[in-house]
Amino acid sequence: MKITHEVRVFAMEQAGRRCECTGKKCRHHLKGVRCKRGLRGDDWKVYWRKEGGGVTRENIEAWCLDCFDNNYEAPRETVALLAADLVGYARLLEEDRRRAITLKSVLRDAAGRAASGHGGRVVLDRLDDDVLLEFGSSVEALDAVRSLYMGFQDLTGRLDLEAHDVCGAIHCGEVTRWRNGFLVGDAVDVTMSIRSLVDLNRIVLTESAAAPVRGIVELEPVETVVAPELMPAGGIWALRL
Numbered sequence: 001m002k003i004t005h006e007v008r009v010f011a012m013e014q015a016g017r018r019c020e021c022t023g024k025k026c027r028h029h030l031k032g033v034r035c036k037r038g039l040r041g042d043d044w045k046v047y048w049r050k051e052g053g054g055v056t057r058e059n060i061e062a063w064c065l066d067c068f069d070n071n072y073e074a075p076r077e078t079v080a081l082l083a084a085d086l087v088g089y090a091r092l093l094e095e096d097r098r099r100a101i102t103l104k105s106v107l108r109d110a111a112g113r114a115a116s117g118h119g120g121r122v123v124l125d126r127l128d129d130d131v132l133l134e135f136g137s138s139v140e141a142l143d144a145v146r147s148l149y150m151g152f153q154d155l156t157g158r159l160d161l162e163a164h165d166v167c168g169a170i171h172c173g174e175v176t177r178w179r180n181g182f183l184v185g186d187a188v189d190v191t192m193s194i195r196s197l198v199d200l201n202r203i204v205l206t207e208s209a210a211a212p213v214r215g216i217v218e219l220e221p222v223e224t225v226v227a228p229e230l231m232p233a234g235g236i237w238a239l240r241l
Contacts, residue, residue, distance in 0.1 A: 003046050003047075007046060007055055007060070008046055010055055010060070011046045011060045011061075011062040012044070012062060014057045014060065014062070015061075015062040018035065019035035019044070019062065019063050019064040019067050020061045020062055020063060021035055021063045021064070021067035021068070021071060023067065023070070023071035026066055026067050026069075026070035026071060035064060035067050043064060043065055044062055044063060044064050044065060044068075045062070045063045045064075045065055045068040046060060046061070046062050047060075047061055047063075048060065049061060074176045074177060074178055075176070075177050076174055076175065076176050076177075076185075077174065077175065077177065078172060078173065078174050078175075079134050079135065079136065079172070079173075079175055079183070079187070080134070080135040080136065080137050080138045080140065080141040080170060080171070080172045080209060081123075081132060081133070081134060081135075081141070081170065081171050081172075081173070081175075081183075081187060081188060081191040082120075082132070082133040082134075082135065082141040082144060082145055082148075082168060082169070082170050082191070083130045083131065083132050083133075083168060083169050083191045083192050083195045084107065084111060084130060084131045084133075084145065084148060084166060084167070084168035084169075084195070085107070085130040085131065085166070085167060085168070085195060085196075086100070086103055086104060086107060086164055086165070086166060086167075087164070087165035087166065087167050088165075089104070092164075099161075099162075102159075102161065103156070103161065103164050106152060106155045106156055106159065106161070107131060107148075107152055107166065108122075108131055109151075109155060110148050110149075110151035110152040110155055111131040111133060111148050113147070113148075113151055114133070114144040114145070114147040114148035114151060115133045115134075115135075115144060117144070117147055118135065118140050118141075118143050118144040118147065119135065119136060119140055120133050120134055120135040120136075120140060120141070120144055121133065121134050121181075122134075123181070123182065123183050124182075130192055130195060132183075132188070132191070132192070134183065137172075137212060138170055138172050138205065138208075138209040138210070138212050138213055139212055139213055139216070141170045141209070142170065142203075142205075142213055142216075142217070142239075145168055145170065145203050148166075148168075149166055152166055167195060167196065167202065167203075168195060168203045168204070169191050169192075169194045169195040169197075169203065169204045169205070169206075170191070170203060170204070170205045170206075170209040171187055171190050171191040171194070171205070171206045171208065171209050172187070172206070172208040172209045173185070173186065173187025173190060173191075173206075173208060173232070174186075174187055175187050175188060190206065190231065190232065193231075194206065194231070194236060197222060197236065202238045202239065202240050203238065203239050204222060204236055204237065204238050205219065205236070205237045205238070205239065206231075206232055206234065206236060206237075207232065207233065207234025207235055207236075207237070208232060208234070210234075210237040217239055218239070219237040219238065219239055220237065220238050220239075221235060221236070221237060221238075222235070222236040222237060222238045
């Protein structure tokens with residue numbers, strides 16, 4: 001649910017312009033009492049107790065930012081990550097910067113469409129970085145990477161751009177989710193590091209990502225000369241797009 005200005009006003013009114021935090025970790029609760037700091041301007045945080053529960057007194061909490069920062073614990077969860085990029089992007093930038101940036105923009109657009117069409121979301125799509133997508137399972141990520149590849153080829157064709165190869169990687173692992181939705185952890189590093197091990201329109205998968213799809217698609221083992229330091233056990237597998 002989207003937190004609009006109307007929702008913020010509603011939350012402030014329902015909270016009586018007082019913070020609803022009942023934690024004991026911040027200076028406002030050293031004596032075990034509720035924070036009585038006024039919620040002035042944007043100096044506060046609204047969040048939902050239940051996503052989709054509606055704009056009601058029972059479903060909205062309003063905290064002053066100090067309480068929220070001191071009580072917030074970043075949740076850890078297991079997700080499927082998909083990293084994708086243009087093959088030889090750094091070299092392409094040196095040779096033809098304008099074409100490289102145009103192709104990267106098309107890839108980002110195709111990635112956004114693939115994520116929304118397969119229950120995922122875009123985690124990272126800054127121009128100089130790989131595109132990073134998040135999904136609930138490697139099956140969804142595998143379906144999405146196929147859509148991403150086909151969408152990229154379709155968009156480049158419609159824009160009359162010269163075709164270019166795409167490479168990618170899928171890994172399932174535990175991440176920490178920051179308040180802004182950004183993900184950090186070894187799983188992110190693994191996904192980004194193995195993305196370049198195989199190119200030419202192939203997707204690489206770690207064992208954690210390959211296990212759920214092994215009976216659905218045909219995978220081939222990848223022999224790597226130097227594996228990333230964080231590489232989990234089980235080897236690396238590849239699937240041609």
